[in-house]
Each structure stands twice: as structure tokens, then as C-alpha cells.
Amino acid sequence: MSEELAKEIIDNFSNTGVSYTSKYRMYIQTPKEELFRLLEYLKDNGFKYLVMITCVDWINENEFELVYQVGNFNTPLRIIIQVRIPRNNPTYESIIPIFKNATDYEREIHELFGIVFDGNPKLTPLFLEDWQKFHPFKKDFDSREYVKVTFDSIPTLEEYK
Amino acid sequence: MINVTIVKVLEFIFYPFIAFVIGIILMGLFRKIMARIQRRYGPPLLQPLIDIIRFFSQRTVSHGKIFSFGVILALAGSLVVLLFIPFGKICPLCGSGDLLLILYLMLFTPISIALSGGEGANPNISIGVSRKLMLSLGYEVPFLMIILSVMSFYKTTSLVEIIKYQQNYHWAILNFPLVIPGIAYILILPAMMGVRPFDVASAPQEIASGPVVEYGGKFLGLNHIEHAIHMFIGIALFIDLFLGGGPNIGFFLVEMFIVFFIAVFINAMFPRYRVDQAIKYLWRWPSLLAFIGLVLVRIPVKF
């Protein structure tokens, strides 16, 4: 079942490749512009369930990779779509119109990677203590430096006296 | 004449202490038996007393005048009710009040705890108080029927006379029409004492112990003293009404501990009811028994 689906996707979507298909998994690489259409296409033939959205920081290619995973309730096949977006001041349109439950995934990625999803109403802090200053999951974030700045700078009682 | 007043004054002063000591022992036993049932060693018998002393040594906060005064009034309410309940021969104020008065004096404590809790402005307290009031409405329906059947059976409203009748003939629970209200009373006793299946009003897990959430040091101490005396009153009233009030104090204490053990074992076994489950239970079996008792007392059926 997954082979014909892969063939159809490759035919009618420009420069999208299917790197791996099996009974349970299918990996698709697609450019930024094609993602919306691809998701709608998959949702039409049964992939109604957005499992999760994650993000990978390719620092040396100076790119972020957004990974969308959609599932189908009556087949074990999971489709994983990888999209590359530029790393400096990254923005991308939100997929809430297609999958409503994407808000919190995008909110988390915004908080931890700093990618701004326009169209997402609630980009408020989720886990962290509303610090707009830094995005901890980016590779160039040095947490030891951050700890020295925020925590070690606070004096102990003896130093304070 | 003078030595009667002296005896009355002495009773007036020492009766609350006796009730407090018995109440503390009951609470201590409560925790000890619960521990032993759960196969653990359990605190010393006088642990509630240690807790109270610790509460009085802590400095806490108050949310306003009604908050502080309500706690004092709650304990005062319980003590005043205590003075009207005969305990064996001791009964300081029985001359100027009867069972109806005790029934209404028992309103003092829930109202003052509710008012002082309300001022504490915490939804946990409001939920706890609304549950306590609903539960009290739940067990008042059978309780009133039981008391009315006893009163109209003996054609008097004064508790002292009821005890005198029982001591002359035999316990109220033994002669026929009053057996049924007696059983109904045993069914609702856990609800009146706030024991496990019915401790929904002060549930520590759900509403952080309900009305007492904001009570800190001395307020919690006063609340624990009030709980001890309330336990004493609950059982003493049942004994006075149905088990003949005990000719002397020793017999009274024995009856008290037996009734108390029943309550503890019920507490150890049952999970906690929801409020509407508790009300449905209280309005089904105990109310039916109490109603049958009321009808039988009203229409003298001779067997």
C-alpha cells in the first residue's frame, strides 16, 4: 500500500523525494512551499491524525529541519515529512488550519528553538519561566555560561552580609 | 440548698475537663486502632494532646475578626451543648433546657465554623462547608424522626426524664417500638461523628481538609479540642437516648467505648462517599427505619 502512495506523491509534488518506505514507516523530504498541499493531500486519503511536530538544528548547514509526523487510524503506516527552513530569524506559517492540535507543538518549538509560527494565536511560554532572552535547545546555546550568569551571580548569605 | 449549688458549680467547671480528657483518649485510640488495623505501630495514646500543645506554640495568621471569633464560638458552642447532656449523674444545666434545646444548640458549632471559614476566603473552605451542611441535612432527616419517636413515645421533651424512664423499666432500645429507631440511629452515627465513609466534608486529599484549611496554630488547636468534645457529645447523646444513660460513670464509659469501637471499625473499612452518595444512603435505609419507628410510636400497636 505504501509503494503506490509513494509513487503518487513523487509524481504530483515537485522535487519531493521518498527516502524510505516500509510497511510501518515512510520518510518524505519536501520543500517549504509544498508542505501545506502535501498535508492536505495526505489528510484526504486517511492520514487524519497529526502525531507530533519536532525540530532538528543542523548548525553546520545553518538550517532548521521541521519534522511533521501524521498517522492513519486504520493502517499501521506512519508518514514522517521533513522540511528544511533557514536558521537565522526562522519563520514558518502554522498548520493549525489543517490540524487544530498543532498549536502546542508549535508553541514548544517556538519556545525552545525560537521559530516564529505566524498564524499561531498562542505563542506564550509553555515550560520555561517566560524568559524571552534565550532558546535552550539551539546548538549554539552554552548552558554553563548561562548558569554562571544567572545562578552563580546570586550571592550567598555570607557574601551578602 | 447551698450544697446543691456548690455541686452544680463544681460540675459546671470540671465536666468540660472530663469530657476533654475522654475526647483526647478517644482521638488517641482512634489513631492507634487505625494504625494497628493498617499493620503499623501507630502514635502514642496522647499524640493528639502533643499536637494541641504544638499548635498553641505556633504563631499563625488570622483573616479578620469573624475568622478568629468564629473558632472561639465553635468551641464555646460545643462546650455549651456539653453542659446540657447528662453524663451518668453529672448534668450541670439540665434544669433549664431539654432535648429540643440541645438539638438547636448543636447548630452553633457548624454555623460558627462556616462563618469563620467563609471569612478565610478560600474555595476549599466553601466547598468543605457546603458539603458539611448538605451532609448535616442528610443525616438530620432520619435523626429528627428518631428523636421525635423517642420524645412522643415518652411524651416529654426533657432528656433527664427520658433517662429516668429508661432506668426504671429498661433501655429504650429494648422495648419494641424504639428498637427500629435505635437501629436507624446506629446506621447514621458514623455520619454524625464525621467518620470515614462520611468524612467528605473534611477530606484531606480532595479539599485539603475542608473548613480547617486556613486554621494555623492556636485556631487549629481550638479546632482539635472542639473535635474531641464533639466526639464525646455524639456518643454520649446516643447512650443517653437509647442505652439508658448508664447508672454510674463507669458503666457509661464502657458503653461509650463499645459504641466508639464500632465507629472506628466502620471508619477503617469504608472508602469515602461522595456527598450525593452519602445523602442518597442516609435518605434511603435509615430514614425508612426511622419513619417506620415514628409510625409505630404514633399508632400504639400492641403485640
Next chain:
Amino acid sequence: MNTETLLKSILIVSFGGAFLTYILGKISRVLREIFAVLTGIFVVVFSLMLYGKTGTFIYAKNFLGFSLLVSINNLSWLFLITLSVISFLSVVFSLTYIRGHERTDFYYLMLLLVNAGMAGVVLSADLISFYIFWEIMSWSTFLLISYNRGAALSAGMKYIIMSVVGSAAMMIGIISIYTTYGTLIISEISSQRLSLPPGYILFLFILFSIAFGIKNAFWPFHIWLPPAHSEAPSPFSAVLSGILIKMGTYGFLLIMYVIFGMKVFLELGSSFFSFHNILCWLGAITVVIPTFTALLQYDAKRLLAWHSIGQIGYIIIGISFGTSLSVAGGIFHFINHATFKALLFLTVGAVEYRTGGVRDLNSLGGLIKKMPITFIGALIGALGIIGVPLTNGFVSKWIIYKALILEGNSFLAFAALIGTWGTLLSFYKFLHNIFLGQLSEKYKNIKKAPFCMQFPIIIYSLIIILFGILPGIVLKVINTILISFGFESLNVTIWGIASESGILNTINIFTAIVIVVIAVWIISRLGAKTRLVAQDDNYAAGSYIPKEKYNFTAAFYKPMTRIIGPVLKDIINNFYLILGRGTSAVGNGIRKVYTGDIGYYVIYIILFLAVLILIKVGFKL
């Protein structure tokens, strides 16, 4: 000032004062308020001077051939003093309450007219003047209920329809009494002990109990009361539920024990289905059903209105149970209910005045910090209506229960007793949702109630506590009334009743409570000093408390109302709705016949003549 001039001057002052304030009101606001208060004071002073006096005097020679008399005895004195005090305090309360509204002089005219009508009803010695003052009272009540337009109009309409039906029933009763007794003067009627057939007496009793029952608003005739009380302006609903309902009680007492006498009333009907037994059971239903429907309300005044009906049930049980103890309890409860119900309505009025008309129990909260005096008033009122010892409500309820239990009638006693816990639940919700809990931002800067509003609240609270601790003051007067009714007197002492089976000694209870409270206060001083803290320093499971959202008021007794809610559907209300729809259908039918254009009427006349001729001719054949 002998009694005759006193009685006449009460009527003149109250009626004259009403019209005077109306006229002066046109000139200036201050004059209107001064005169309104003056009429109130004068009526109170005059009724105080009438203590212990009796006598009947004629004040109008031949009004349609009858002479109208006015009389005073212990019973009417008791009602007079209560109604004058309550109306005076309501006038004082409405000085500031009504200042902002328009048509204020119309409001004062109507309020003083109601008071005058009530005074007239209580003082009248013959049935004609009784009926006239009754009508004045009903109509001015209707105009006052529909004072602030909108929903009040339909409430007033519902009230006036039912009270017109009641007055019609009373008029038929008065005419039939006149035909049998030949006279309309109450004292003469009660002195002729005619032996009338029981059926006829029952007919008279039913007529009068419909008239007084509707005004008294007990169970089957209660539907006008909740909308009327919640729509009327607060000072007037204090008068309405404090004393105006009690005119029905005065009427009941009049026909039960004065006009027909005690023996006739108690023997009416067979042993179980006797008239007074049915009335007792109606009273019992009136105690239970409205008290628990009050639990479901979330508008403060509607809750209080349903409780007025509930408390009337106690009075009805007391009066119609027939033993001296129960009648004493019933009369004492009427005075107590007048005090704490008026107090509760005034406190709601004060809250309404300060928060800009908000009465919804779900959106208030925390007003104790801003309006402490109003809170203390509402607290004492609530304790009174629940019947907590040391308040007057307790003594009267205790007397009624004792009477019921001594007769062994435990089912009635159970219905009455369970009403108390219904009142306890709904009045804790009333106090909690308005005064306790978190104060919301909207009411951060409201001020205390003005002095004109606090003065009546303080006076009522003192009366409740005073009568609670020393009930003997009122019980002595009631004892004289009982003797005048023909009951045997109770040995009443200053601290309560010392009957053989179970004594009530309020002074001992008071001293015991005071000593114990002082002792516990000393114990509480043992602990360390406490630190006063604001309302937001509260336990919220570790997080800081969410502003505006940390109050539990909306579904206060949800589990309970889910159980008793479906049971308490107002069947009586549906019955009246069906009745209303039926009458309007009949009306439409008749309108089809009288279409209004002449042609039809001519045809009807011709047809009718034809039928007559036919009958005449027909027989000939």
C-alpha cells in the same frame, strides 16, 4: 388623651400624613422626608400610649346606613405596635434608598397609605371598615409592587388578580354574615352564640380562609409572593413580608377565635378531617416545600421571599393547632418573623444600594470587609430565622414544637423541624455568597451603608437579641390575648415558659454561653499572637491565588439540588397557568358572541323573541 381621641388621631395622622407628604413633596425634598418621618413617629408614639387600653368607639355615624366603629384590645394592640415600628423603620430606610429614583413623592404616598390601611384593618371593629381598609391596603401594595416598572408590572398584576379574588370571597362572607347575624359589629357577632348548621359555618370558614390565605400566601395561594417580593423596592418588601402578610394572620385569628369562638372552630368537621387539622397540614406543607425551593434560588430577594412563605407555615401550624401553647407560639413567631425578615430585606436593600442594584448571589462576595454593620445585621437576622438559641426565632419555634410533641403529633413536628435545616442551608448560602469569600475588584471601593440604613438594621438586631434572651416581655402580652380567646394561661416568666415537662430558661442559657465564651477566649490567649493578613495571602496549592476567580459561589449546593431539584417542580404554578389559559380561552369564546357591531345584537334579540313565542305557542298546541 383618652383612648377615643388616640384611636381616631392614629387614623387621621396616618392618612393625613400620607397626603400631606405627597403635596409637600411637590414643593421640596427635605419637607417630604421630614413629614414622612413625622407621620411614622406619631403613629408609633400613639400606639405606645394605647398599651393595655380597650374600648370601641364610633367614628362615622351612618356610612351607607352602617355605623363604623374602631376598637382596641390586646390582640389588635400587638399587631398595631409591630406594624407601626416596622413601617417607621422602613420609612427611615427609604429616605436614602429612594433619593435617586424618580416619582419619589408617589412612592412615599403609597408607602404611608399602606401603613395607614394596615392600621385601619387592625383597629376596625366592624366588618365594613375592615373591608374598606383591606382594599386600601391591597391597592396601595399593588401600586408599590409595580413601582419600578419592567418585570414588576407582571408581578403586580399577578398579585392584584389574586387579592381581588380574595376580597371578593371576603365580601361574600361579610354579606352572608350580615344576613344571618343581622349586624356587622364584631363584638356583637361574637356575643350571639347562634347554633348554625356546620355546613354553613364551613362555607363561611372556607370563604374567609381563601381571602386571608391569599394575603397570607400559604401553600396553595403562594405563587404571587416570590415575584412580588423580589420586584418591589427593598424597604417596601420589608414591610410587605414583615407585616403585610401578617394581616392574613390577623384575619385568621379574628375568624377563628374572636368571631366564631374557639369551640366552634375546633369542633368543625370530623375527628381527623377537622378544619383545623387540614389547616395544620397545609401549614406543614407550607413549611417544607417553599423552604427547600428557596435552596434553588440564586437571587437574594427571591430566596428571602420563598422563606417568608416557609415561615408563614410555622405561624399557620401554631395558630390552627388549637392548644394554648401552640397559639402562643404562633403569635410569638409572627412578631419574630416580622423583625428578622424585615431586617434581612433591609440588609439586601443596603447591599443593593451600595453595589448598584446587584442582587445575584453568584456575583457578589467579600462584602464583610466593606459593610461590617450590614453583615452583623444579616447574620443576626439569619440566626433568628434559623432559630439559633439566644435569638427570638428559637423561643417561638421551641414553643410550637413543644406544643406539637406534647400532643404526640410527631409528623407535624417533623415537617416543622426539617424546615429549620432547610433554612440553615439556604441562609448560609445567602450570607456566604454576599458577605464572605474574596472581595472582587468591582467592589473594592464601596463605602459602608449610610446612617439612615444602618439605624433600622441596628434597631432590628437589638430587638431580635432582646426578645431572644428575655422572651417574657412579649409572652406576657400574648398570655393576656390567650385568656381573651378562652385558653387557659401559661405560667410565663421573664425567662421563658416553665411548663411541667421540659423548661426553657433563656437567661441560664445566655449566662452559660457568655461564661463559656470568656473561658474559651482566655484559652485562646494562651496561644501566640496572630498576624492579620489580607485576603490574597491564602492556600492555593503553592500557586498565587488567581484574581477574581478564587470564589466558590455559583453551584453552591449542586449535589443537593440535583437530588431535590426535580421533586420541587412548582405544580401549583402550572395549575394556575392552566387556570389562566382556560379563563382566557373562555373569554375568547364569549368575544366571538359579542362581536360589537349592532347587526348581530339585533339578530340575537329577534331570535330570542322567536324562542319565547315558540315556547308560549308550543305549550298551547
Next chain:
Amino acid sequence: MDRGQLSKWFKHPGIMAQKYSLWAVYFCTGCGIIEVPPSITSRWDAERFGVMPAPSPRHANLFMITGYVATKTLKAIIRTYELMPEPKYTVAFGSCPINGGMYWDSYNTIKHIDKYIPIDGWIAGCMPRPEAIFIGVTKLWMMIDKGAATGYKRYRENYEYYRKNQEKLFGKLPWPPLFPIEDKNEKLTV
């Protein structure tokens, strides 16, 4: 365990009662809370020493910081600590609250908990077993006896310091300061 010596009870009941009725705030701050249930149930019953979980911080006088403290939990810990009535003691479990432990370089855990709230006793072990908790409790008894468990006094005297640290970490705190910052003596009214 001098609970039985009545003479001590009469000499200074406050201290003895503080020792033998330690109610712990039932607030699971970190991974150590998994050790508390076994210590209060039938195997190691803590209630025989008077240690009991308290339903609300107002009832408690012992606060156990069990395990590493996340930044967001610190806000709740400060709030609960301030709600507790005055003679109160805090005990920290394991090394993470001392200096961050194995999360020493993580951006969202607190390194030195005693910069924000005063700690009286430390129990070593990642995470201490119930026996270690009881030894800690007995050590706390000795400190209370000697009057060395004065965390709450330290908090009251240098409240300015603690408040400044807390605000440096969290910015503006929503709740007002517990003790007035200007003058040290708090206003006590009944």
C-alpha cells in the same frame, strides 16, 4: 527520644511539642518524594515519632525539599514556605538542592536552594532511604533541643536578602513581601 520524661514537658512544653509533633507539608517538590510514602506506611511507620503528612501548609511545621528543585517549583516552594506558621523547619534531601548535584549545569534547576529559602537540615543520599529520613528527623530533634534549628528566624531577619534573590531570579513576584522590607519588626495584631 525523651518523649516520656514529664519533667521536660513541664519545663518547656513548646520545644517538646515541636519535636514530637512534626507535621510535614504534603508537597512533592522533587524525585525524593518516592521515599516518603514507604516511610509513613506500615513498614517504617513515621507516625510513631509524631511525623505525619499535613493536608495544608498552615497545619505543618516541617517542610521536606525532596530532590532537585526546578525553577518553576521554586516559586511554589517559596509560596508554601511563606504560608507555614512561624516555628517551621526545612530539611533538604540529597545533593541536588545543596549545589545542583548532577544538574549543576542545567538551565532550569536551582543550584543552591538556601539562597532562596533557609534550610535547617540536609540528608545525604540520592535519595535517602526511610531509615536515613528517620535519622535526619532525630538530628532535627537534637537541633530543636539545642535551639540550632533557626531557619525561620534567619528568614525573618534577612528577609530583604532572600526577597532580592527571589526577585533577581523571577523578576516581579505577584505576592507582596511577607515581612515589611523597611523595618524588620512585623506588625502583630490579634
